[in-house]
Amino acid sequence: MTLWAGLLTTHFWSAVLxxxxxTHGTIVAVTLYLHRxxxxxxxxxxxxxxxxxRFWLWLTTGMVTLEWVAVHRKHHARCxxxxxxxxxxxxGIKRLLAGGVLLYSKASRDDATLxxxxxxxxxxxxxxxxxxxxxxxxxxxxxxxxxxxxxxxNGGLIYGIQMAWIPLWGAGVVNGLGxxxxxxxxxxxxxxxNLVPWGVLIGGEELHNNHHAAPWSPKxxxxxxxFDIGWxxxxxxxxxxxxxxxxxxxxxxxxxxEAGCDAGMRPPGVPPxxxxxxxxxxxxxxxxxxxxxxxxxxxxxxxxxAAAGTTRxxxxxxxxxxxxxxxxxxxxxxxxxxAPAPPTxxxxxx
Ligand SMILES: [Zn+2]
Ligand SMILES: [Zn+2]
Numbered sequence: 001m002t003l004w005a006g007l008l009t010t011h012f013w014s015a016v017l018x019x020x021x022x023t024h025g026t027i028v029a030v031t032l033y034l035h036r037x038x039x040x041x042x043x044x045x046x047x048x049x050x051x052x053x054r055f056w057l058w059l060t061t062g063m064v065t066l067e068w069v070a071v072h073r074k075h076h077a078r079c080x081x082x083x084x085x086x087x088x089x090x091x092g093i094k095r096l097l098a099g100g101v102l103l104y105s106k107a108s109r110d111d112a113t114l115x116x117x118x119x120x121x122x123x124x125x126x127x128x129x130x131x132x133x134x135x136x137x138x139x140x141x142x143x144x145x146x147x148x149x150x151x152x153x154n155g156g157l158i159y160g161i162q163m164a165w166i167p168l169w170g171a172g173v174v175n176g177l178g179x180x181x182x183x184x185x186x187x188x189x190x191x192x193x194n195l196v197p198w199g200v201l202i203g204g205e206e207l208h209n210n211h212h213a214a215p216w217s218p219k220x221x222x223x224x225x226x227f228d229i230g231w232x233x234x235x236x237x238x239x240x241x242x243x244x245x246x247x248x249x250x251x252x253x254x255x256x257x258e259a260g261c262d263a264g265m266r267p268p269g270v271p272p273x274x275x276x277x278x279x280x281x282x283x284x285x286x287x288x289x290x291x292x293x294x295x296x297x298x299x300x301x302x303x304x305x306a307a308a309g310t311t312r313x314x315x316x317x318x319x320x321x322x323x324x325x326x327x328x329x330x331x332x333x334x335x336x337x338x339a340p341a342p343p344t345x346x347x348x349x350x
Contacts, residue, residue, distance in 0.1 A: 006151030015154035019161040024203075026060045026165060029053040030068075031203035031230045032243075038121060039069045042218035043234060046242040054122065058131045058138040061166050066132065067108035070118035074107070075175075076215060077117070079190040080288065085113075086175040089191050089285060096176025101167035104175075139163065169202050178208035183280050184287075185222050186213035191283040197226040204230035218245050 010018065033053035036042045045053070057063055071085050078084045085107035088096045096103070107113060122131075130137075142162065147155035173195070182193030192212040199206040199220060207220040207228060214222075221228035237243035 004152050006147065006149050006155055008149050010150055010154050012154065012157075015150055015157050016161075018150070019158040022060070022158065023162055023165040025056060026162070027169070027201075027203040027205075028230070028233060029056050030061075030063075030166065030170060031205050032233060032237075033057070034063070034065065034068045035072065035205070036218045036230070036234075038065055039072045040215050041120075041246055042216055043246055044244045045237075049237070049242045054127075054131065058135065059142050060139070060162055062135040062139045063166070064108070064132050064135050065127070066114060066118040066121040066123075069121050070114045070116070071104060071107045073117040074113050076212070079192075079212070080179070086171070087191075088176045088180045093176055093180045096180075097172045100171030100175050104171050170205075174202060174205045174208060178205075179283075181280075181282050182209070184209045184283065186210065187287070188212050189288055191285070191288045193283055194226070197221075197223070199226070199228045199230065204228035216247055 032043075033045065033050060034057065037045050037050065054065060057065075074083070075085055075087075080087050080089050082090055084090060086096060086100060086103045091103065143159050146159040146162075149155060150158055177195055178193055179191045180193065182195045184193055186209055188209065190212055192209040194209045195202075195206040197207075204220040205211070207222070207226060210222040210226070211217075211220050218234055219228055219231040221231060234243050234245070238245065
């Protein structure tokens with residue numbers, strides 16, 4: 001054994017496969033732990049599992065939970081405005097694809113953002129003394145481990161793929177293309193799109209338009225032809241007693257889609273959003289901008305949410321008032337105080 005070969009001798013293609021498995025683990029940690037669990041509280045995770053995800057993210061990405069959550073919540077609250085940390089509609093798609101990670105990094109250093117949107121994230125001893133204090137130490141350790149285990153060539157390859165994965169797929173593709181190009185199940189007052197109907201490579205985050213329609217939902221697929229691998233993992237973890245859906249009574253995105261997007265919220269006489277074969281393409285600004293004074297997501301139907309008349313679990317900006325002349329379908333989707341009844345199933349307390 002030499003340092004050049006590594007402790008585990010691997011073929012080049014085995015190294016590529018190992019890199020894909022490891023990066024999938026990181027994608028799962030991002031979508032399940034950072035996004036669905038921490039940022040949106042859509043599901044609870046067993047504390048041990050949550051910590052495994054947190055450790056893995058420190059080791060493989062150097063991302064701090066507080067920072068990721070705060071930047072992402074601000075994106076939802078300020079979507080498609082100059083204050084959105086990464087809107088390709090405002091900053092240009094090239095800037096997102098080429099330097100999305102720089103935009104994230106800049107937003108994550110803003111103390112006001114962290115204070116306002118980062119509430120409820122871990123602040124225990126290990127977070128303070130290690131994860132938040134030395135975020136780069138994890139990725140340096142990972143580089144050493146990769147080279148020790150797989151050698152200079154294959155370890156370097158695996159490490160390079162691991163380092164590029166989240167900046168490419170998260171900061172570039174989801175944050176950029178996910179607000180620029182794809183198809184839309186929900187005519188929201190933001191440019192969010194679904195990139196492909198099968199959410200595997202990015203853990204289900206491909207279904208970004210569905211997510212903006214129902215950010216409270218741990219399941220990101222909506223139409224019958226869509227698949228969210230993250231939701232499959234959640235069901236497996238739930239069967240093992242390691243995860244629990246927070247808000248089972250809220251209508252899942254699929255039922256919202258079947259009911260014509262805005263179930264229970266569509267004013268009489270306004271036709272439902274057309275369904276059928278999705279139309280791919282660039283989202284024209286007029287599709288989400290025209291007539292809409294608000295850029296916020298749909299009302300949160302969870303008991304205790306703003307839509308239910310009390311405070312939200314984290315600090316959101318109040319949506320701006322509806323501009324006169326706003327078109328009815330967009331107005332109906334706005335997250336305004338006194339918004340129509342939240343979408344819960346009949347027979348369940350709203
Ligand atoms: Zn988004
Ligand atoms: Zn989100």
